[in-house]
Amino acid sequence: MPAEEGYRHDLLVVGGGGAGLRAAIAAAEESNRLSIAVISKVYPMRSHTVSAEGGTAAVMRENDSLDTHAKDTIFGSDFLADQDVVEAFVKEAPGEVIQLEHWGCPWSRDPDGRVSVRPFGGMTVNRTLYAADKTGFHMLHALFQTSLKYDKIVRYDEWFATSLLVEDGKVCGVAALNLHDGQVRPIAAKAVIICTGGAGRIYPFTTNAAIKTGDGMALAYRAGVALKDMEFVQYHPTGLPGTGILMTEASRGEGGYLKNKDGYRYLQDYGLGPPTDKPVHRKMELGPRDILSRCHIQEHLKGRTFEGPYGDYVHLDLRHLGEKVIDKKLPFVRELARNYVGIDPVYEPIPVRPVVHYMMGGISTDISGKTSLDGLYAAGETACVSINGANRLGSNSLTELLVFGARAGRAAARYALERPALRSNPIAQLVSDERKRLDQRFLRADGRERIADIREEMQNAMEKGVGIYRNQAEMKETCETLRKLRERFAHIGLADRDAVFNTELIAALELECLLDVAEAVAHSALAREESRGSHTRTDFPKRDDARFLKHSLAYRTPGGSRIEYLPVTITRWPPEERKY
């Protein structure tokens, strides 16, 4: 069809980060009869995969085994991971990281030329591949540059998908806003894979980039697909105060210490000891992120943290590693600490505090990335295929986007090959409706509510109610605040009525997504009356397998999320107490 009527493909990937590009390439390799498109609100190499630092986990050495990787992952998840999915994940991980090696990723190397592996939190052996401390950057650019060799992968750069088009219970594409001309057009496709990453921006203090607004999660949620395990939000223990810029866990993998204001390695007081000079797997600073973040709060309550203009903090001390190791293994950490807090880690400890980092939850999918809606797939952080459960282990997420990006790409490709051609008329009608909605809601609206105000109030409510420690009263208050913010959002006012590169309109669309995702997080958290992994309730401090060894499913309703549950798949690792 002509451009003004829209575009047509067999398979459309929404999001051009690691998962999206891996999915697109997998689909291109699955069949050369397919027309494949990638739509992204930013140029693919700007995607947030670029900020991942520490590494990507896969069993690469003789001293390791698939079962050990699986066990570590399941244990780290506090037994909420689906074990059949974890088994597939660890099995396909080595092939995926080698594939990326063949595509030019500059993995750091041992003297004999093999890819190097480093220790990481919660892992029993060294299995985290890395490219210094810019692993995500190198993976993303290797994937993007490799994707350029496939002529049949068409890109829509700087297009924002505003809704999923669904006809007859099947996905048939998206309505999308081209930032460059402001027009909303259909991009029709027989299969759609959502790979839009996380939603850290529902919180005020996050490592996540500005673009991490949960767009894809909201698209699926609005289309009636469940968001799974949304209450599980990972706080990374070491972010820079103020900006939230990540100081990679690899800092501790390479031997960095966490110290309180007395210079004491406080993790030994929380069952993670004994302290040793050299890092020991799963102990002390190599404990998992949820536990380390809670330890920080406990130290704060004991009055043993520093106080700064951006809140309490502790020290990440790398000095004993020496300049050579820091420059070789952690050059980005040094660059970031110097630039953003004026501290050179070679000579001074770095101030750090827990910071929102990762959504364990996301669009509920099966083991091949398929959702409950025909033709809709999801992969990467935006999805919840359930390898991370209640707490993700560091360096599993980059591997996840490769393994499940590829799986979703192949599954969606096979689905698209079998489907008959799409009909144009219903698509045109759906998009016309969407144009009207956007027009009325944003471009013609003259409400007085300001985007930044609603966003800020939402973020503060999330931190207060569904932060590291949670309780019923505060969560209820957060749910109520979110409900009111949603009402106020209906009265949003935009100053910008221009068609070309209207970033205020994009910010409004993003805020609408953030509010949806925030609601799913808060309601799922309120309903889970236990403590598991990252979800820690002061009113229900114990894990409760009898009631809650199951996944939450949040469905969108006008009054908030409706929560249902789904059993966890257990194969070979029966739940036991999670103790490091």
Add this chain to the structure above:
Amino acid sequence: MSEETITLEVTRYRPGHDREPRAQTFSVPYRKDWVVLDALNHIKDRTDGTLSYRWSCRMGVCGSCGMMVNGVPKLTCAAFLRDYHPGPIRVEPLANFPVVRDLVISLDDFMEKLRRVKPWIIREVEKPVAEGEYLQTPAQLDLYKQFSMCINCMLCYAACPVYGLDPVFIGPAAIALGYRYNLDSRDEGYRIRQPILTEAVGVWDCTFVGECSVVCPKGVDPAAAIQRSKVAGAKEWFMSMLLPWGGR
């Protein structure tokens, strides 16, 4: 209000409305730990929602927020207000690019050029994944590593006098990335890629003033890549492969 402020002179341009770009003055709180990007976000959130610019990671790795700051190409997430105190600070779109709106430039040209240098591993025969990784020693990695650090932020194009005069020039970042693959021990695409680079460099009069390398926020040194591509015959390349220290 006793809070100290600093003035930003920001270029505004709306196609279809403005005949040409104009400067608009904004006053923002002066905070020592704020970067220029923080000031722009403050303007957008609190003063004028119509201001358009790109940003994302705010940690110097996504490459979105390049602009001219007082006439010099900078990542605005890494340009601290304190370094421009007491101001005013001039913020303009990156030079040498068509402006889409306000501080947003068009990347179309670069995206096309990037593809042209074939920035991917080219093999005569691809090794099956089941056979494992290609071995690559740390010395072989070091040969190209620097050139793989490019974040595509476009600062080098904004600084490049040659690109400024003739945008047909393929430009510093694309050449550096093409060169990066030529230097990669896993790659066999030299014969395909080098003619593209040689032609791209050869017919254009890069003066090697090295402005591109000066403004690069990631130490990529595209000027070195251009220079070496220009003189690079097959001989230099083979020598550097045999003697990893030979090319340095």
